[in-house]
Amino acid sequence: xxxxxxxxxxxxxxxxxxxxxxxxxxxxxxxxxxxxxxxxxxxxxxxxxxxxxxxxxxxxxxxxxxxxxxxxxxxxxxxxxxxxxxxxxxxxxxxxxxxxxxxxxxxxxxxxxxxxxxxxxxxxxxxxxxxxxxxxxxxxxxxxxxxxxxxxxxxxxxxxxxxxxxxxxxxxxxxxxxxxxxxxxxxxxxxxxxxxxxxxxxxxxxxxxxxxxxxxxxxxxxxxxxxxxxxxxxxxxxxxxxxxxxxxxxxxxxxxxxxxxxxxxxxxxxxxxxxxxxxxxxxxxxxxxxxxx
Amino acid sequence: xxxxxxxxxxxxxxxxxxxxxxxxxxxxxxxxxxxxxxxxxxxxxxxxxxxxxxxxxxxxxxxxxxxxxxxxxxxxxxxxxxxxxxxxxxxxxxxxxxxxxxxxxxxxxxxxxxxxxxxxxxxxxxxxxxxxxxxxxxxxxxxxxxxxxxxxxxxxxxxxxxxxxxxxxxxxxxxxxxxxxxxxxxxxxxxxxxxxxxxxxxxxxxxxxxxxxxxxxxxxxxxxxxxxxxxxxxxxxx
Numbered sequence: 075x076x077x078x079x080x081x082x083x084x085x086x087x088x089x090x091x092x093x094x095x096x097x098x099x100x101x102x103x104x105x106x107x108x109x110x111x112x113x114x115x116x117x118x119x120x121x122x123x124x125x126x127x128x129x130x131x132x133x134x135x136x137x138x139x140x141x142x143x144x145x146x147x148x149x150x151x152x153x154x155x156x157x158x159x160x161x162x163x164x165x166x167x168x169x170x171x172x173x174x175x176x177x178x179x180x181x182x183x184x185x186x187x188x189x190x191x192x193x194x195x196x197x198x199x200x201x202x203x204x205x206x207x208x209x210x211x212x213x214x215x216x217x218x219x220x221x222x223x224x225x226x227x228x229x230x231x232x233x234x235x236x237x238x239x240x241x242x243x244x245x246x247x248x249x250x251x252x253x254x255x256x257x258x259x260x261x262x263x264x265x266x267x268x269x270x271x272x273x274x275x276x277x278x279x280x281x282x283x284x285x286x287x288x289x290x291x292x293x294x295x296x297x298x299x300x301x302x303x304x305x306x307x308x309x310x311x312x313x314x315x316x317x318x319x320x321x322x323x324x325x326x327x328x329x330x331x332x333x334x335x336x337x338x339x340x341x342x343x344x345x346x347x348x349x350x351x352x353x354x355x356x357x358x359x360x361x362x363x364x365x366x367x
Numbered sequence: 368x369x370x371x372x373x374x375x376x377x378x379x380x381x382x383x384x385x386x387x388x389x390x391x392x393x394x395x396x397x398x399x400x401x402x403x404x405x406x407x408x409x410x411x412x413x414x415x416x417x418x419x420x421x422x423x424x425x426x427x428x429x430x431x432x433x434x435x436x437x438x439x440x441x442x443x444x445x446x447x448x449x450x451x452x453x454x455x456x457x458x459x460x461x462x463x464x465x466x467x468x469x470x471x472x473x474x475x476x477x478x479x480x481x482x483x484x485x486x487x488x489x490x491x492x493x494x495x496x497x498x499x500x501x502x503x504x505x506x507x508x509x510x511x512x513x514x515x516x517x518x519x520x521x522x523x524x525x526x527x528x529x530x531x532x533x534x535x536x537x538x539x540x541x542x543x544x545x546x547x548x549x550x551x552x553x554x555x556x557x558x559x560x561x562x563x564x565x566x567x568x569x570x571x572x573x574x575x576x577x578x579x580x581x582x583x584x585x586x587x588x589x590x591x592x593x594x595x596x597x598x599x600x601x602x603x604x605x
Contacts, residue, residue, distance in 0.1 A: 078480075082480070085473070086468075089468040089469055089473075090468050274464075274466075275466045275468070277464075278464050278465075278466055279477070279481075280450075280453070281424060281426070281453065281458055281464065282453065282458070282477055282478050282481060282525065283450045283451075283453035283454035283456075283478065283481050283482070283529075284450060284477075284481045285447070285450040285481075288480075288481055
């Protein structure tokens with residue numbers, strides 16, 4: 075392919091403005107939809123991962139555990155190899171924290187003879203140990219250790235979450251595949267439609283002596299350009315929509331651990347590249363069909 | 368089994384038949400056309416005139432028989448050689464076959480772009496061709512805004528710009544008014560006078576009666592016996 079072919083392709087795009095605009099817009103809409111889904115999926119995964127990282131096991135200790143016994147308990151938990159961090163929370167600290175949390179209603183606690191809360195250990199888990207099954211197994215092992223009265227972790231939540239998380243991943247994968255195939259078909263058919271509308275032009279070119287490369291190369295360049303422009307417009311539109319809407323979506327409070335992000339640059343470039351490739355593939359098959367006749 | 372390519376014969380059709388399913392469009396047709404000859408191919412509708420033109424530019428392939436054009440045997444021609452053959456031809460159609468999204472200039476320039484003429488030279492040659500057919504003032508227009516006569520002049524310009532050895536015209540005046548038809552005929556005569564072989568499929572009697580060229584009459588896909596006799600006589604003479 076030479077500069078002359080590129081020039082001819084640009085001239086053809088100019089000559090077929092309406093058709094090219096329609097195909098670029100169709101491609102950009104397809105790319106926008108598939109990228110919007112990807113954006114949602116990335117952020118939803120981030121959100122679920124963030125929530126999962128927040129899961130801790132609280133081990134409530136028996137009354138009157140001596141310091142050496144407490145250190146021995148911490149040591150035993152460390153030996154499981156699944157704890158990233160262990161924080162001791164004394165019963166006094168826990169009581170103060172409770173008072174602070176309930177605020178104005180803390181006067182209710184003043185009638186108590188003694189602090190009813192136990193000493194506890196707050197165990198943060200390592201990344202690799204955050205599957206619900208592992209959390210459950212670890213909690214069981216900690217509960218069996220001496221001087222541990224009870225353990226607490228978000229059992230119910232964890233099970234529900236695990237179900238939702240797996241369902242999300244599976245449906246996400248299936249939907250992503252469907253979207254991808256649909257996009258591929260839309261782009262390929264758009265290119266094919268262009269070929270079809272230009273079949274008479276191709277026929278005329280052949281009659282006046284054009285060889286297959288003369289016909290083919292500008293069409294390839296056009297299809298790749300359409301894929302590029304469609305992909306770029308789709309992803310840029312999504313980015314604009316993202317920066318315009320995301321500041322309004324607050325992630326404070328319970329969701330403070332989570333910050334929304336756009337599709338990483340590498341992925342965005344891959345989407346544009348994919349769009350160009352699909353344009354090329356669509357063009358290849360359509361041309362093959364038309365040049366056969 | 369093929370008849371030798373005779374000197375000065377630019378097109379030889381030997382025992383050519385063309386069938387579409389059970390329908391025979393051409394039957395056992397043998398015609399020689401000499402270099403720089405002007406030939407009218409005529410006959411009633413369905414006589415096989417357009418089929419003959421199609422076979423000559425390889426829009427169709429023969430069912431039987433052979434065709435040699437300027438030394439190229441179409442039986443042995445490869446797919447890649449077909450464009451080479453077509454570059455020796457200028458083809459004009461009744462429905463013009465112009466690309467509607469390209470300007471008049473671009474439509475004509477295509478022929479030169481295909482053979483790799485430099486853009487600088489294209490400008491001059493296309494302008495000259497458009498001047499010859501008298502449509503240079505509409506070079507920037509798109510075909511849909513032109514009249515039928517103007518479109519056909521563009522088609523003639525496209526046919527002559529590459530200086531082909533042969534011009535094939537399939538009913539070139541079929542959809543034109545008498546004035547435009549006479550202008551197009553004059554352009555074909557000009558091309559012939561400048562050395563091009565011109566073959567015109569037509570049933571325009573006014574054009575045929577000018578006596579400007581040889582007449583090949585077809586009826587139901589067969590050569591008129593009178594023309595056949597004349598053809599044999601010509602062979603014997605030469």
